[in-house]
Amino acid sequence: MTHKNAMNQAAMKQQNREKTMQELWIHSPISRTLLAQETGLNKATITNVIADLQSNNLITTIGTEHSKPGRSQSLIMFNKSYGLCAGVVFRPQVISLAVSDIYATILWSEEVRFTISTDPMEVIGQLVEKLKTGISSCSHVSTRLLGVGVGTASLLREGDDMLYAIHSLDWKNIPLRNILSKEFKVPIIVDTGSNNGMVGEQYFGLAKNIRNAFYLSIGYGIGGSILANGKITRGQDGFAGDVGHMTIDLNGPYCRCGKRGCWEVMASEIFLDYRPFAEYIDRANQGDKEAIKKLNLIGKNLGKGISTIISVLNPELVILGCDVTVCGNWVMNPLRSELKARVWPFVLEKTRIEYSTLGNTSNMLGTLMRVIETIFKS
Numbered sequence: 001m002t003h004k005n006a007m008n009q010a011a012m013k014q015q016n017r018e019k020t021m022q023e024l025w026i027h028s029p030i031s032r033t034l035l036a037q038e039t040g041l042n043k044a045t046i047t048n049v050i051a052d053l054q055s056n057n058l059i060t061t062i063g064t065e066h067s068k069p070g071r072s073q074s075l076i077m078f079n080k081s082y083g084l085c086a087g088v089v090f091r092p093q094v095i096s097l098a099v100s101d102i103y104a105t106i107l108w109s110e111e112v113r114f115t116i117s118t119d120p121m122e123v124i125g126q127l128v129e130k131l132k133t134g135i136s137s138c139s140h141v142s143t144r145l146l147g148v149g150v151g152t153a154s155l156l157r158e159g160d161d162m163l164y165a166i167h168s169l170d171w172k173n174i175p176l177r178n179i180l181s182k183e184f185k186v187p188i189i190v191d192t193g194s195n196n197g198m199v200g201e202q203y204f205g206l207a208k209n210i211r212n213a214f215y216l217s218i219g220y221g222i223g224g225s226i227l228a229n230g231k232i233t234r235g236q237d238g239f240a241g242d243v244g245h246m247t248i249d250l251n252g253p254y255c256r257c258g259k260r261g262c263w264e265v266m267a268s269e270i271f272l273d274y275r276p277f278a279e280y281i282d283r284a285n286q287g288d289k290e291a292i293k294k295l296n297l298i299g300k301n302l303g304k305g306i307s308t309i310i311s312v313l314n315p316e317l318v319i320l321g322c323d324v325t326v327c328g329n330w331v332m333n334p335l336r337s338e339l340k341a342r343v344w345p346f347v348l349e350k351t352r353i354e355y356s357t358l359g360n361t362s363n364m365l366g367t368l369m370r371v372i373e374t375i376f377k378s
């Protein structure tokens with residue numbers, strides 16, 4: 001066997017293992033026969049991979065399935081006590097923390113609150129202490145920490161995971177991964193909250209089995225994530241999808257980034273004087289004209305920006321995630337009219353625009369999934 005052939009075989013073996021674990025995770029508990037069908041791999045390959053995973057205590061047998069009279073098959077799934085996953089999600093002035101099992105079932109959660117003037121290192125110190133407490137409190141499930149996922153609310157440079165400019169916090173150039181790595185000594189997977197939100201949608205939400213989608217995180221600002229041909233597109237340095245600071249009005253109001261007419265100033269909670277969407281929806285439902293007008297403008301402004309995204313990427317699905325999911329037709333109707341006015345009809349008719357069904361949990365679920373995915377690749 002040539003060196004190249006051996007390399008190809010090793011790569012294929014790894015690919016089959018990853019695919020098997022991913023499908024097992026999605027469909028478990030499942031029989032080996034069904035798993036072979038789901039992965040498209042032959043039974044012998046599945047048997048080998050499963051035997052290896054069983055010897056590492058990663059999976060367990062749970063009951064049997066009677067598929068045909070007289071025939072029963074054992075069902076397998078991941079061993080829930082194999083290890084714990086930790087998730088850290090940055091939001092403006094609050095960090096959500098969670099610890100889950102290997103199925104992203106949350107076992108413990110907590111928040112760290114801080115103000116704009118709190119020293120970043122002090123905030124990170126609190127985060128580390130609370131997370132360590134959370135991990136210990138789940139020791140009845142497992143004492144092994146598999147990794148820490150982090151969803152940031154900032155631009156993130158790929159390669160060194162340097163946090164760039166959290167505008168709402170005045171945090172700049174914080175080497176978060178290095179700090180957490182020293183504290184926890186496990187893989188630390190840092191990505192933007194929007195990219196993690198897309199991953200959450202892929203496993204639990206609207207992006208299941210979707211190849212081309214755009215996920216928008218719309219709350220106290222706007223972030224985005226591009227799924228192209230089944231993969232998250234990052235661009236040259238990892239900044240792709242950062243659509244919140246696209247200019248949509250040359251003479252618009254100033255943004256905290258220093259530019260004028262940024263999309264997020266005109267289409268997120270910033271446009272509502274930093275008040276939550278839910279508060280404006282309550283007011284609109286009671287007939288408050290000013291609230292209705294502002295929500296209508298947000299819908300229109302979202303439509304303007306989304307029309308550009310659709311023209312550039314031709315996605316099959318645009319997901320509106322995070323706080324905006326409470327807005328219903330107050331925002332969706334003007335948004336859709338704006339799209340009708342701006343996008344080719346033959347493109348628009350094949351593009352779904354929907355609110356996430358996960359509310360603002362897609363980010364945390366995706367952050368935990370990023371840790372679980374490291375197990376699929378191990």
Ligand SMILES: [Zn+2]
Pocket residue numbers: 244245255256257258259262
């Ligand atoms: Zn801006």
